Amino acid sequence: MQEIKRKHTRLIHLGNIPIGGGAPVSIQSMLSVKTANLENAIKQIQELESVGCDIIRCAVMDLDDAKAIKELKIMAKAPLVADIHFNYRLALAAIENGVDGLRINPGNIGKIEGVKALVAAAGERNIPIRIGVNSGSLPKDLLQKYGVSAKSMVESALRHIRILEELNYYEIKVSVKASSIPLTLESYRLLSNACNYPLHLGVTEAGTIFRGSIKSSIAMGILLEEGIGDTIRVSLTDNPVQEVKVAKEILTALGLRNGLNIISCPTCGRTGIDLIKLATEVEKALEPYINHPLTIAVMGCAVNGPGEAKEADFGIAGGIKEGLIFAEGKVLKKVPETSLVTELVALVKDYISNH
Amino acid sequence: MQEIKRKHTRLIHLGNIPIGGGAPVSIQSMLSVKTANLENAIKQIQELESVGCDIIRCAVMDLDDAKAIKELKIMAKAPLVADIHFNYRLALAAIENGVDGLRINPGNIGKIEGVKALVAAAGERNIPIRIGVNSGSLPKDLLQKYGVSAKSMVESALRHIRILEELNYYEIKVSVKASSIPLTLESYRLLSNACNYPLHLGVTEAGTIFRGSIKSSIAMGILLEEGIGDTIRVSLTDNPVQEVKVAKEILTALGLRNGLNIISCPTCGRTGIDLIKLATEVEKALEPYINHPLTIAVMGCAVNGPGEAKEADFGIAGGIKEGLIFAEGKVLKKVPETSLVTELVALVKDYISNH
Numbered sequence: 001m002q003e004i005k006r007k008h009t010r011l012i013h014l015g016n017i018p019i020g021g022g023a024p025v026s027i028q029s030m031l032s033v034k035t036a037n038l039e040n041a042i043k044q045i046q047e048l049e050s051v052g053c054d055i056i057r058c059a060v061m062d063l064d065d066a067k068a069i070k071e072l073k074i075m076a077k078a079p080l081v082a083d084i085h086f087n088y089r090l091a092l093a094a095i096e097n098g099v100d101g102l103r104i105n106p107g108n109i110g111k112i113e114g115v116k117a118l119v120a121a122a123g124e125r126n127i128p129i130r131i132g133v134n135s136g137s138l139p140k141d142l143l144q145k146y147g148v149s150a151k152s153m154v155e156s157a158l159r160h161i162r163i164l165e166e167l168n169y170y171e172i173k174v175s176v177k178a179s180s181i182p183l184t185l186e187s188y189r190l191l192s193n194a195c196n197y198p199l200h201l202g203v204t205e206a207g208t209i210f211r212g213s214i215k216s217s218i219a220m221g222i223l224l225e226e227g228i229g230d231t232i233r234v235s236l237t238d239n240p241v242q243e244v245k246v247a248k249e250i251l252t253a254l255g256l257r258n259g260l261n262i263i264s265c266p267t268c269g270r271t272g273i274d275l276i277k278l279a280t281e282v283e284k285a286l287e288p289y290i291n292h293p294l295t296i297a298v299m300g301c302a303v304n305g306p307g308e309a310k311e312a313d314f315g316i317a318g319g320i321k322e323g324l325i326f327a328e329g330k331v332l333k334k335v336p337e338t339s340l341v342t343e344l345v346a347l348v349k350d351y352i353s354n355h
Numbered sequence: 356m357q358e359i360k361r362k363h364t365r366l367i368h369l370g371n372i373p374i375g376g377g378a379p380v381s382i383q384s385m386l387s388v389k390t391a392n393l394e395n396a397i398k399q400i401q402e403l404e405s406v407g408c409d410i411i412r413c414a415v416m417d418l419d420d421a422k423a424i425k426e427l428k429i430m431a432k433a434p435l436v437a438d439i440h441f442n443y444r445l446a447l448a449a450i451e452n453g454v455d456g457l458r459i460n461p462g463n464i465g466k467i468e469g470v471k472a473l474v475a476a477a478g479e480r481n482i483p484i485r486i487g488v489n490s491g492s493l494p495k496d497l498l499q500k501y502g503v504s505a506k507s508m509v510e511s512a513l514r515h516i517r518i519l520e521e522l523n524y525y526e527i528k529v530s531v532k533a534s535s536i537p538l539t540l541e542s543y544r545l546l547s548n549a550c551n552y553p554l555h556l557g558v559t560e561a562g563t564i565f566r567g568s569i570k571s572s573i574a575m576g577i578l579l580e581e582g583i584g585d586t587i588r589v590s591l592t593d594n595p596v597q598e599v600k601v602a603k604e605i606l607t608a609l610g611l612r613n614g615l616n617i618i619s620c621p622t623c624g625r626t627g628i629d630l631i632k633l634a635t636e637v638e639k640a641l642e643p644y645i646n647h648p649l650t651i652a653v654m655g656c657a658v659n660g661p662g663e664a665k666e667a668d669f670g671i672a673g674g675i676k677e678g679l680i681f682a683e684g685k686v687l688k689k690v691p692e693t694s695l696v697t698e699l700v701a702l703v704k705d706y707i708s709n710h
Contacts, residue, residue: 032622136663148666179618179666181608185580205618205652205664208634210568212619214604217569218576225540225577237619237634237653249569253536263534263560264567264592267387279563279592297560298592308491309560311503311534 004256007227009198012128012171015079015100017054019128019173020198020230025256026054027247028200028233029240030083036064038071044240045076052291053244055231057081057103066093073098081130088114095121103130106163107139107156119167128171131160134204135178135187150186153178154194161195172197173231177204184219188228198230205235212236213246220250248290260290263312264298265305273318273337275300282316285345292352296344297326306331314347316340359611362582364553367483367526370434370455372409374483374528375553375585380611381409382602383555383588384595385438391419393426399595400431407646408599410586412436412458421448428453436485443469450476458485461518462494462511474522483526486515489559490533490542505541508533509549516550527552528586532559539574543583553585560590567591568601575605603645615645618667619653620660628673628692630655637671640700647707651699652681661686669702671695 011021029048033040035058048056060066060082079100084091088109091102106115133156142152153176174197176187184203203219206212216234223229234243252259264279279298297315299305302324305317310329317324323340325332335343366376384403388395390413403411415421415437434455439445443464446457461470488511497507508531529552531542539558558574561567571589578584589598607614619634634653652670654660657679660672665684672679678695680687690698
């Protein structure tokens, strides 16, 4: 199989997570609770970590949020990024409280003195800054010149980049998010040609888990397969835990991350069992093993199932009242339909503990 | 915005639906009930048509299924494709009963006399044949030579194609489905270079609605954006109605089909309302208008919402207990949170009936 050839970008570090320079594509999400609400924030950080979130962003809207970072850092294993709008003082406070990264646009935080103070503090601790351009908040002069376009998005990003570069600061990553897929693609392609900083991919306002997963999968799928993108965030109008699950599935499907691959056939006139229920149960039961590079097949038909899914490490094929357990296309045993899932899970668990 | 430049393929017709030659990308699905079970089959056909399925496939496993097509054709508006394995007689029976298309691999149906009879009957009625190669059932000699690879997939497809071409039959479309995304991409790219027939895109055994939507969106998103693909089927271990909804969303997101675009921001520390619930309600309430090319925004925050979503035709922004209704970035009115959705739907309905 052809491997994805990733574009070589500058390597930066967000806490212990490398980004760019060929490092694995990392997964980000964002707290949906107020950062200063310590109990909720810690709970959500732990939930996100447990599903494999590499980097966690939180909104810093006031000094309470900035101060909370100190407490959160005690519990959090994943690096924390403070998301700040228009206020370099909050960024300074976040740095003082031990944040690992910033998302702030230096062109929007007021006087150059503020930017200088911010860059000096970030530089001291090697804290990267993400420049985050959004199609919904482009500067007026660019909108007048180029409208809502890839050119406006990238020019806006480059302006912010130049401010940091003039201060000799290069610990940068960049995003140019739009809610339209064609605009997202065009903007990231243009940006990828225009600079060598690692890119943070995202589709903004992507929608509910249904629409948002589809849009994010298309946009990130296309860009990542072209080699563009060093870290991703799937934005969903849903629990951020879902964002991480979708992101992992995108990376696994593209072969960019090891993970459990569950395949299952569509139901058809030939299916004698409730395959939708069975596949959903298997998906749920195997969630604890989601980081293991195994392919598991859930097939509707005992006659063709094992053969069609011979690439699968393990699989089950439903029949009428009883089903088959198979491995690499070979039938291991016949079991009652009701114990198909438990037998499969036992097999997977066993295999993992022996390898 | 850059438009997708689609590869020019041969134009064929499946009933009244053009495929290839620059025709709009059509959406297919498959009955999950037995074809001969008329009551269930008709119900499912109507459900699929109501959500916008252009072409409906059904398994023809015996003569009862083949005969049922005659009855189904009375009710069905969408063209019907008979899916047949290894048996040209069933294909002949399906043709006699008025089917619009066939999915059958001519290399697998026995003697050349059978293929000749089949092609003669199909030719008389201008019925296209889809050659459907699947990574799970490749011929042994190719597996020995090239393993499970794009080369095996495409060589297998070309063998079937050559059989039809030698009989001067060119009403062909082709699919090369795999459950692995990289293999799917490589196979379709190779196939697209190797022939000029319209291509039917699909990822086989893609999985549940969660995993399957993601995998299909990635694979079809990448191929369609490259200009490859004339008709698509999203395979899900779920109700086929869901397959059509996912397919429509993929095409709409890529700008290949007109449709409702619902954007909504992720919840964050700034959100004061239950945005997940709100966005899900809006998505459901607007389902009847899914074919209209409108962008609707569901924003969590009254301060930034209308401005950030100024590209949206209509939108709502939640506040505390009350929210805003806006259009193209301009606030129309303030309403209680409980009537946000009904007011938005009324506005959309009104707009559509006046345009």
